[in-house]
Amino acid sequence: MSVGKPLPHDSGPLHVTGAAYYIDDVPVPANCLHLAFGTSHVARGIITAMDLSDVRQSPGVVAVLTAADLPHVNDISTAAHDEPLLAEGEVRYHMQPIFLVVATSHRAARVAAARGKVEIEEKTPILTIDEALAAKSYFEGGPITWSRGDVAAAMPEAARVIEGEIEIGGQEHFYLEGQISLATPQDNGDMVLLTSTQHPTEIQHKVAEALALPFHAIRVETRRMGGGFGGKESQGNALAIACAIAAAATGRPCKMRYDRDDDMAITGKRHDFRIAYKAGVTPEGKLVAVEFDQFVRCGWSADLSLPVADRAMLHADNAYFVPHIRITSHRLKTNTASATAFRGFGGPQGIMGIERVMDHIGHTLGRDPLEIRQINFYNKRRVQETPYGQPVRGFILPDMVKALAKTADYAGRKAAIAEWNAGNDVVKKGIALTPVKFGISFTLTHLNQAGALVNVYADGSVTINHGGTEMGQGLFQKVAQVAATGFGIGMDRVRITATDTGKVPNTSATAASSGSDLNGMAVANAVDEIRRRMARLVGPMADVRPKAVEFARGKVIAGDKVWRFAEVARMCHENRVSLSSTGFYATPEISWDRTIGKGHPFYYFAHGAAITEVAVDRLTGENRILRVDILHDVGKSLNPAIDVGQIEGGYVQGAGWLTTEELVWDHKGVLRTHAPSTYKIPACSDRPEVFNVALWDGENHVPSIYRSKAVGEPPLMLGISAFLALSDAIGAFGPTENGAYPDLDAPATPERVFHAAQRMLT
Amino acid sequence: MDIAFLLNGETVSLTGVDPTTTVLDWLREGRGLTGTKEGCNEGDCGACTVMVTDDTGTRALNGCILFLPQINGKTLTTVEGLASPTGDMHPVQTAMVEHHGSQCGFCTPGFVVSLAAGQIAGETNHDRQLAGNLCRCTGYAPIIRAAENAARRPVPKWLRELPPGPATGPMPNDFQPSTVAALAELRMTYPQATIVAGATDVGLWVNKQHRDIAPVIFVSQIEELRRIEMAPYMIRVGAAASVEALRLAIAPLHPSFAAMLDRFASAQVRAAATVGGNIANGSPIGDTPPALIALGATLQLRRGDDMREMPLEDFFLEYGKQDLAEGEFVEAVVIPRDSGPNRFRVYKLSKRFDQDISAVLGAFNVGVENGRVTSARIAFGGMAGVPKRAEAVEAALMSKPWTMETVREAKWAFAADFKPMSDMRASATYRLETAANLLERYFLDLEGQLTSVREVRA
Secondary structure, three states: OOOOOOOOOOOHHHHHHOOOOOHHHOOOOOOOEEEEEEEOOOOOEEEEEEEOHHHHHOOOEEEEEEHHHOOOOOOOOOOOOOOOOOOOOEEOOOOOEEEEEEEOOHHHHHHHHOOOEEEEEEOOOOOOHHHHHHOOOEOOOOOEEEEEOOHHHHHHHOOEEEEEEEEEOOEOOOOOOOOEEEEEEOOOOOEEEEEOOOOHHHHHHHHHHHHOOOHHHEEEEEOOOOOOOOOOOOOOHHHHHHHHHHHHHHOOOEEEEOOHHHHHHHOOOEOEEEEEEEEEEOOOOOEEEEEEEEEEEEEOOOOOHHHHHHHHHHOOOOOEOOOEEEEEEEEEEOOOOOOOOOOOOOHHHHHHHHHHHHHHHHHHHOOOHHHHHHHHEOOOOOOOEOOOOOEOOOOOHHHHHHHHHHHOOHHHHHHHHHHHHHOOOOEEEEEEEEEEEEEEOOOOHHHOEEEEEEEEOOOOOEEEEEOOOOOOOOHHHHHHHHHHHHHOOOHHHEEEOOEEOOOOOOOOOOOOOOHHHHHHHHHHHHHHHHHHHHHHHHOHHHOOOHHHOEEEOOEEEEOOEEEEHHHHHHHHHHOOOOOEEEEEEEOOOOEEEOOOOEEEOOOEEEEEEEEEEEEEEOOOOOEEEEEEEEEEOOEOOOOHHHHHHHHHHHHHHHHHHHOOOOOOEOOOOOEOOOOOOOOOOOOHHHOOOEEEEEEOOOOOOOOOHHHEOOOOOHHHHHHHHHHHHHHHHHHOOOOOOOOOOOOOOEOOOHHHHHHHHHHHHO | OOEEEEEOOEEEEEOOOOOOOEHHHHHHHHOOOOOOOOOOOOOOOOOOEEEEEEOOEEEEEEHHHOEHHHHOOOEEEOHHHOOOOOOOOOHHHHHHHHOOOOOOOOOHHHHHHHHHHHHHHOOOOHHHHHOOOOOOOOOOHHHHHHHHHHHOOOOOHHHHOOOOOOOOOOOOOOOOOOOHHHHHHHHHHOOOOEEEOOOOOHHHHHHOOOOOOOOEEEOOOOHHHHOEEEOOOEEEEEOOOEHHHHHHHHOOOOHHHHHHHHOOOOHHHHHHOEHHHHHHOOOOOOOHHHHHHHOOOEEEEEEOOEEEEEEHHHHEEEOOEEOOOOOEEEEEEEEEOOOOOOOEEEEEEOOOOOOOOOOEEEEEEEEEEOOEEEEEEEEEEOOOOOOEEOHHHHHHHOOOEOOHHHHHHHHHHHHHHOOOOOOOOOOHHHHHHHHHHHHHHHHHHHOOOOOOHHHOOO
8 A cells, every 4th residue: 555655756757857847848839929027116106107119119029918908807816806917007016017028038028028118106105014004004904803811801910921022024935936827729719728826726717807708718737836835826826817818819829937036026925924922921931811913014915915814813822722812913015015825824923923922931931941832732631722712632742842852852952052052152052942733724614625536547547636736745646645545556557647627626725734635535535436336346246245345456356356456447447337536525624703713723733843953153143053853743644755855845944934034125115135146045054964853653633634634834833943042042142040032033144143142242 | 159069968069149048048948958947047046057068077057147158169968968878867866766855846957967967076065066056845855865875876877978078179259269369359359348257147147137248258268267377476366267166276275265165156156157257347245356355366457468467456446346448358366375374264154154145255364473463464345345455454453462352452443444335135234243253253263262153063
């Protein structure tokens, strides 16, 4: 049985030989056209005049479109209808697309796009959280508050009250393959698109809307993405729609990809947050009451900001029981690129808030922050509820943290670090252990469904198709393992096929870590249906009940009769038994009312814990991750190699978010870090030199596909341990008793680390 | 221009190529070899990595900032050319699959080519070889496991003796002179021409700014301009010597200089970028000028048959303006051999340790006799519009006892030397304070104290 085996990525041999096709590699007809946007040079203003004659005369230009030239709806938004494809009248962020160039080559389109003369009457942009608060520039009319208990009454009862504030920067996805779409017009006016997207169905719907066609006229296919991380959940809409409109207008295939600088400036990023907190604790450091104000910079349009901000609120507790809590979320509208989904989807920022509180309490009380965390964990036996009213069941973090602290010798190393710090003046070390409890399910309940199509051919070979998309996370391989195991056949008999809205309709985005949970179940259900049909045919031939027919090792076994799987497939075909089935799955038990912030939004929680050790230099703020130990809960793994890959990659991406990855906007709202020369994701030597990753030996306590758990997002939050280890090392520059708290902001660039260390020294 | 090269074993001859067509675009759009990817189109991500072999050896280069004429007469191997003629995968490819080194797979061809090139060149430091290959999925750990596994296997026989180019050699071109004298003459005829050496900077003008840089004079094929002469009293580095060649040559004399050059961009960029280019473009954040200035280097310029020399620091007049006459070019930089033995240090501060542009780069060369400072050459990058000496700091040190007290006093002088700016890399405050702190680091470093997080282990 292939489920549970550490098989390599299905496309591994294609990746390493360069044979794997990404959309830009697919051969296109010679008459294919290429697109580029002309964009706004200011962050906010009114378009007063547009002279595009130089653009039209630029070599290779076939057409130039403005908002007025669009045939139907001018919108690329996920739901709110507040994002025009091309700006009309008003521009609301720097680099907002204003016109569309259609040309004979990618370069010709880009060169031409730079020649547009757009006059814009500048208005003062709202760029920062403070500016947005001053202007009361809110989505949803104002802040949203969810609470439990009575914070006002409880706070005065606390022995100590700790207050603080942390700035948490955003994050650029930096998928290696930029956004790209290719639209090919069909003979009847239909449109077929190849798109690098996590959400082919949304592309289908938005293109249909833009062309005023029914959904069935649009087919969207996605074989693989060169990385997504949430950045291709909604951000591909603009390119796909632009291609479809241009293809419909010219009758020629149209391809569009952003140059990297454009990609980084035009598309949304992880939301940057400011979190203000006030926590009342007992003398031992047990939480009595906590208040959070989460200030969320959403950018110029709604995009996915509201569910992102919701998830931040839903993770404000992380792994800790807070008897009285108030969480207020300020969703601020600014003249910056519209922040979007990014691995964790608000969860990381929410968890940063409470982990910062834990660290601050430990520092203030002179206690190891790990002890503070442990005494505040949800109870693993007596079920407690989250602030939003969901019982925390299957809570294994106390055991995991204990096990990790033991295997990684947390206590011994903590003592060794203290000793080391006493003997070193310039470079200090720090260590932190942080846990993560991450809710699995889309909070918009109806998205928790998936469809699949499984075909068995008469020779016994199998194709599987489902709504999930492959962005490198190994989803296709995991689901193929599910199918192969279900039929009892080898992996070589199962062919994975591109995600295609024409095969499985009405799908959800591959997001919220849900890919294997939902699509694995849908495929398993389709496989079960075909197995039932096969068993009904062959069972009677051996005088056994269909349910007693077994599928294993490439054989179908009924009583004393044994056939090869391929033989049974042929027999089914000859006996006119259908070998094709759809499968469907809807996550049970979940419900959620976001208007009051109560319900059971998550099917289950995934857990993990990490210990990071770092070194910090006070003279320059240079710092380095020295060692990382991780214990992570993936339930019963579908594929341990793929899961470990997600954990290692997630940790490094999370640590990058909180250390070197700094987005810098200037006072005009221009993103200054719009290329890898200025925006620094972790490089090879930034990975921890000692990097121990282990999987928790357990299984999901609720029925999931082979009792596995989702793994896409949760490990990203393990990177928080790197940030708090830096804070710990910085603290070592201060006095050992009653020292000020380091108050480090994220990302902890050398500069921020330097200034924080300086504050400790003075 | 007309060019000929070997592509994955096959001779390719092209006539009338636009000199600024990149190897990446030609491979993908002209040849249908789409294994080599475009990730950033500016030489920072490595997805476009290709392998180039000539009579100086084999190296990985970024195909996105490599113009076709630069491979005239050479051998180009792409990811499609790494497998054996009978289709056996390269050991690096096998190891990458077995060790789960690919997830989304888009960066993977670049990693594979970098590792294969590194293996041929005998590079055993994977961090150094891969600093220019970004991966967003794996966190690098499985890639390093694959690299370590592949390093235990020999270079496959089909790549062991790659020919250095087509049998016919390079196609002759007017704008690819083969001697310095011919270059000098050509430069006089076309004083407005763009000189292209490694194209690691000029490539961005073309890709990002769509600048028309014609006519283009290529210089890296000029052997005498690439030469590094190690004479008894000086080291003469030809302007077209690559940064990688300088790194290797300078390592025995000034390990600190070589260690800084380890962090100069990436293996791909160092192999293409030249010392002359790093000086001639006048960038205030080029990493070699401050180090060379602190070592007392002299610049040699040439215009036609005329040559002149100047202390390197005098070449940089103001931001964007160098002391370079029409028709003149940088021919070499000369480093005195006796400068700063054991006392020369250079420190680079950036957001990311590897492959980042300096926020601050400080080079120190302070001579001490009988406990007193007898000479001081200190130069910085990132602190002014040009690479600049810290003259007030030097004066504050001269003749003083070489003690921490003197160093702390001299830190005040930094504000007299520098008024740095704030930008996306660092604030003015950070630059000024850490620049001064680097003097303290220099003192402690010479004392043998631990000052670098890179020397710390868990």
